[in-house]
Amino acid sequence: MNDLRTIAIFRVITFLLPALAGVVGVCAADAPSGGLPPPAARKVDFVNDLQPLFAERCFDCHGEKKQESALRADNRADLLKGGDHGPSLVPGKSAESILVQVLAGTHAELARMPKKKEKLTPGQIGLVRAWIDQGAEWETVSAKKFTYNTNHWAFKAPVRPIIPATSNRRWVRTPVDNFVLSKLKSEKLNPSPEADKITLLRRLSLDLIGLPPTPEEVDAFIADKSSDAYGKQVERLLASPHYGEKWGRFWLDAARYADSDGFEKDKMRKVWFYRDWVVNALNRDLPYDQFIIKQLAGDLLPNATQDDAVATGFLRNSMVNEEGGIHPEQFRMEAMFDRMDAIGKSMLGFTIQCAQCHNHKFDPISQEEYYRLFAFLNNDHDATRVVYSVEEQMHVANLAREIRDTEEGLRHRTPDWEQRMAKWEDSVKGGQPDWIILRPVVEEITTGGQKYLPQPDGSFLAQGYAPTKHGVHLWLTNELQNVTAFRIEMLTDANLPCNGPGRSLKGMFGLTEFTVDVTASASTNKSRITFDKVTADFEQTETSLGAEHYDKSNNKRVVGQVNYANDNNNDTAWGIDAGPGRRNQDRKAVFQCATNAGFAGGTVWDIRVVQQHGGWNSDDNMNNNLGCFRISATTNAGPVVADPIPRRVRDILAIPRAQRSPAQVGVVFSYWRTTVAAGVSPAVEPGILPGSTA
Known part of the structure; x- marks a missing residue:
């Protein structure tokens, strides 16, 4: 009977436990301070004491990207507003704040938080309570006044000290000696005897230039009996390049x-x-x-x-x-x-x-x-610069002077040069397609780590890490229709080696492939544009990709004619190396569409610039990535080819003759003389323009 009574009582207690827990919960809600850790007894530094704690334990579930129970806890305003269960904190009343109750696990309905991370200790909860009781000010790192520690001697302005007095005036030669002698005296020590001249010179020479004196320098010092013999040795060594x-x-x-x-x-x-x-x-x-x-x-x-x-x-x-x-x-x-x-x-x-x-x-x-x-x-980028020695700079200046003198002499020997050049100018004006500069967005994941920096003129400047091989995607959406051709310009820039337009040490590049895919804005069907003709203002003689550091020349990958950028072969690329004096110029290639491109209602243009002729990593070849390039499109009808006249010359031709500076006249004359007057095809030999680099 007693056993049955015990079982019955146990069952009653078991049945009543949830109800009792509810009563306890209600009591806790009525008197929330019960069971809470006491508030900390000091002023709370929110930035250092609580902000890191909240960030670690709360923001994953109640932050900018995710708000469980409609509660965001990464700023004061949202905590005051609260979530599904009302305001989370009451400034000045920590015991009544839901935030404190759920952190301590005393809330009647809500589970203790955080759910998936380590619970706060009583001391940490005490800091939260003290912060709320003190007004719950949410101070940010940037707003927090930083107190500088300037008590360290290194941050104090130097003050000239009082020079210690000494009785051994014969030993003292400079004020520093007073301090040395004073310290020696305090330690009950006497100065060491003065070293002989050979030892002195050896110490001095090793200190100032890191090399021992030569026998001749030792002999000269010993023979010098003047009072400033030592001082003269100091000056001599300070003037040495070894210093x-x-x-x-x-x-x-x-x-x-x-x-x-x-x-x-x-x-x-x-x-x-x-x-x-x-x-x-x-x-x-x-x-x-x-x-x-x-x-x-x-x-x-x-x-x-x-x-x-x-x-x-x-x-x-x-x-x-x-x-x-x-x-x-x-x-x-x-x-x-x-x-x-x-x-x-x-x-x-x-x-x-x-x-x-x-x-x-x-x-x-x-x-x-x-x-x-x-x-x-x-905000900056890692640029590459060619550095010339003093001798090289003098040589370049002399060459520039000789070129100017030669140009002037040629003008004198060609009396009618102005009339002939003006006639040529009139013949080449106009007739050029209207190019629309495209300003696409770079798809960062395709850059291989290289930075493509948009420039005001619509071009992209490649800087930073130069990958061995990659194909950058660029895309844009516009209303263009009946596009007949695309043009890619390779532009010189002072941030590139030898001014570019590429990123090799000589400023060269290799354009492996240039493709454009199109999709109607209202569709997902993508198709690739077929180019039936590709022209360029220069094509280099075919050559294999050369090594840079070691004997690893790559006979498989080659650079050469512009059609290599349209042959669907990653081992070939368009190259522009015209040799010393002619290689670092703006270049351009035009890709003519087999059929007009663009859809009514808008078109998504997906442009891919493939660069498989880099190096310096496993292949150790010249880094022939593009340096600065700009992409344009035209809707002009008829055959569209690359303009053989360089952009620099075209820009000057657009200026009335009477308004051109002597330097601009020289640029046009140099181009005209080395191409038109000499009877050379511009597409084969564009000539040397003043200011070009080897």
């Missing part, structure tokens, strides 16, 4: 300088001219402010010289990963962080990388300041 070599090493270490890329490939890179710039800057005693300014923004200085641009090599010393299968953007960002670290340690003297994640705990830099500088540097 910059010795002391430049320390700056080059801070600047991350290396002769090779690093990582697994670790290929050599041609940046030694930056090393030489540092050495020369120290040897010519360049003021420190100029030393810093030129390395951070030398190319932005008024009338910047080649040396000013070379100085910015400081920003390009990070490691370069040329391994296959890498994510270019990842390593570009790693290089950015490394660049910031180099600036902080070498120029500011502290470890700013701590501010990547939070305000620096010791040095006076906030996270906001860190990313302001980061954003400034990240």
Whole structure:
């Protein structure tokens, strides 16, 4: 009987437990402070104490992209508004705030949060309660006033100290000696005897130039009995070119300088001219402010010289990963962080990388300041520049002068040149198609990590990581109909090697294929346009793809005639290398449609620019990617071919003769003389234009 009574009582209790729990829940709701951890007894710093906690535990389910129970918790306004269960917090009343109750698990109806992540500790809940009781102010990182720690001696202005007095005046030669002697005296030590002249010179020479003195220099010093013999040796060594070599090493270490890329490939890179710039800057005693300014923004200085641009090599010393299968953007960002670290340690003297994640705990830099500088540097791109030696610059200047003199002489020997050239101008004016510049959008996933920067003239400038092989997709939607041809222009640009128009070290490119697919706006059926004729203003002689660093010439991949860009063969490409003095010019190719393209009601144009003639990775061939290009279309009827006259000349021909500058007249005369007057076909030999580079 007792056992049955026990079982009955157990069943009654079991049945009543849910009801009892409901009563307890109601009680908890009526008196919400019951069972809650007490509020923290200090002022809560929302940015440092709570914002990281909320971001980690709450924002996945109640953030910008997802709002369970219609609650968004990543800003104060939405927390005050609340979700399906009403306002989540009541400023000044933490015990009545649903947010606190669900975090502590005391709410009558709602489960304890967060559901899928670690629950908050009593101490953390106490911080949330204190924050709400203190007004629930939602302070952002950017709005939070950052307190600079300037108590460290390194951030205090130097003050000239009082020079200690000393009785040994014969030993003291400079004020520094007073401090040395005073310290020695406090340690009950006596100065060491003066070293002999050979030892002195050896120490001095190793300190200043890193090399021991020669026997002849030692003999000269010993023979010099003057009172300033030592001072003269100091001046001699400071004037030595080895001085910059010795002391430049320390700056080059801070600047991350290396002769090779690093990582697994670790290929050599041609940046030694930056090393030489540092050495020369120290040897010519360049003021420190100029030393810093030129390395951070030398190319932005008024009338910047080649040396000013070379100085910015400081920003390009990070490691370069040329391994296959890498994510270019990842390593570009790693290089950015490394660049910031180099600036902080070498120029500011502290470890700013701590501010990547939070305000620096010791040095006076906030996270906001860190990313302001980061954003400034990240707005730029890694350009490639050809650097000429002093001798080469003089040679180029002499050649330019000789060309001008030769042109002037030719004009004198051709008295009727103006009449003949004017007649030619009249014959070539007009008759050109009306080209409509297309401004497509680049599909980022197809760039191979390369950056295609839109330019104001409708072109794209390729910068940054140069992939070995890729095919970039560009697309746009417009109302064009009856398109008869497309034109792709390869344009020179100062940001490209030798001014381009390509990205090889000589400014060349290889256009493997150019295709255009069309889709009616109201359809999903895509079709490819057939090009029945392709022309260009220049086609190079067929040649295999040459190696850059090692003997890996690729006989399979070739560059040559423009039809190679329309043959559906990834081993062939259109090339434009016309040889020294003629290769770095604007070029163009025209792709004529077999049938007119474009649909009534709108057309989606899917353009693909295939570049399979890159290199430097596994193939180690010349990096023949496009540098700067622009795509246009025309609806003109009839055969459409590439204009043999360069854009630079065409632009000048559009200017009335009487309004042209002497330089513009020289450009037109040079083209006319080397093509028309000489009887040479422009499509075969476009001639040398002033300002072209080898």
